[in-house]
Amino acid sequence: MKFCVCIKQVPDVSAPIQVKDGTLTQDTDRMVLDAYSASAVEQALVMAEKHGGEVQVVLVGPEKARETIRKAIAMGAESGVHILLDDISGLDSGAYATILAAWFSNQEYDAILTGKQSQDTDAGLTGGMLAAKLGLPYSANAVGLEYDPASSAMIVRRQGDTGQEVIEVKTPCLVTCSNDMNDPRIPGLKGIMMSKKKQVDVVSLADLGLSRDSIGGGTSVSGYENLPAREPGKKLEGDAEDLASQLVNLLDNEAKVI
């Protein structure tokens, strides 16, 4: 079995963010392995351990994203592919899907896993776009994922609008993963030491027959703004009975939602 996991390096979304004159600044330039990618790596490792095989991680990003590949390898992935792109500004889901599709078009694999979205943009399109470009069956938003050797299929439990759907997806296929499916392992010292010896292939856009201006997905971000400010709320005080009366009165007469 070969599981390929598309991973992404993202800014730490928990760090404070400011918007100034339409541009975005953060107090830290700390970059991390996207949490959904990490769950996809973890699940691939679990399946490879159970059924035999290897996990390869694939990342599109600048030189400094190499540390994120190393982290996934330290978790247990066998090898990495770094599609090197120094300037990732303005890349949309369509662009990532185009680059990844060019890479995977002459690769062999049983399943490609991606995060269901990434923590920075929450767009959640790249997986489905990549599957469509490669002509693969796929399922998005897996909260549970197993491989079934008898049917040569991935058994996906996806979170639907009401309830969870269990879907058998024949390999080769693509599945996008939620971070609800597992707790990604923290690499140990041994894994970190080993990761330095493992192979990371570096690939350029030119190697894939692509150029920077040919890959856009047709969307662009022209700037950022703050969320519309919420009106400052009311803090109610008193004992339980009193609080309940005040709230009912406000919901009824002020918010008019009763």
Next chain:
Amino acid sequence: MSLILTYIATSDGKIKRSSLEVLSHCREEAKKNGHTLAAVVLDTDPDSFTGTLEKYGASAIYTVKNPIFKNHLNTPVIEALAAVIDKVKPAVVAFASTEAVKDVMGALATRFDAPAVPDVASFKVTGDGLDALRPVMASKILAKTSGKGDMVFVSVRSGSYDATESPVSAELTSVPFDFDEGGLKNILKEVIKASGDKVDLNEARVVVAAGRGVKDDEGKKLVEELAALFNGAIGASRSVVETGMFDPSTQIGQTGKVVSPELYFAIGISGAIQHVAGMVNSKVIVAINKDEDAPIFQYSTYGLVGDLYKILPPLIEKLREARANA
């Protein structure tokens, strides 16, 4: 004349409220831009919805009837929508951003080599595509995002627009759809419905969400009682889902579902950013928490500092009276 095509999601014989919200907004955008407003509905019995769609202003309605639409599966939805889109060549294809839509939009946009702008808080149709505002970075800021092209896909967060009526009479077109189930490479085996799924979180006007402050069955019962009063949906923070007390389907947040009901009760929820990302656009937010410094109070319309176990029983009683008198 160009066309704005709105995808109409149905569930249990009803059109989802979030789809009517998007349809209403698209109607206004169609008017401004001189476009026709069209709707497409895939269902086992799509003709039963055309009256409602006319009421909300769809002047062209495309129906695709097939038993496979009883439950969600991405391949037939993609194939059927692709057939309709191919036929009508819309300038904009708009969806409510549901879990089902997240399973089809990327692949569908790729099929038409069209830009896709997902999960927006608002959008405007322009001469060459659309301009939208999208929450990003854990919904802490909005990105001004444009999609440009002859055809652009967009999905809209529920609660972003009001569903408003504006009746017209529509031209109805039934689109034939022969689907070979035998050729499917993905097969729906089972749908697991949890007890908390009685009311769809994305559709509910009132959501009562539990956090770690809800510690036991007694607390859970109070949450359920409060939700039942409003025929509301039950939600939960990730940490309380992890205890096993609430079903994973109820999880609200950046990871779980994003909701924006008219009234949101945060019961014993501290308000971590990941949770706030999933509920901050609710119209009225009531927070009950023991800790007066809990971050949830930065977002609440009405903040009640105190013990939920003491506050909820009299609150439920008084709300019941108030609703009976309303």
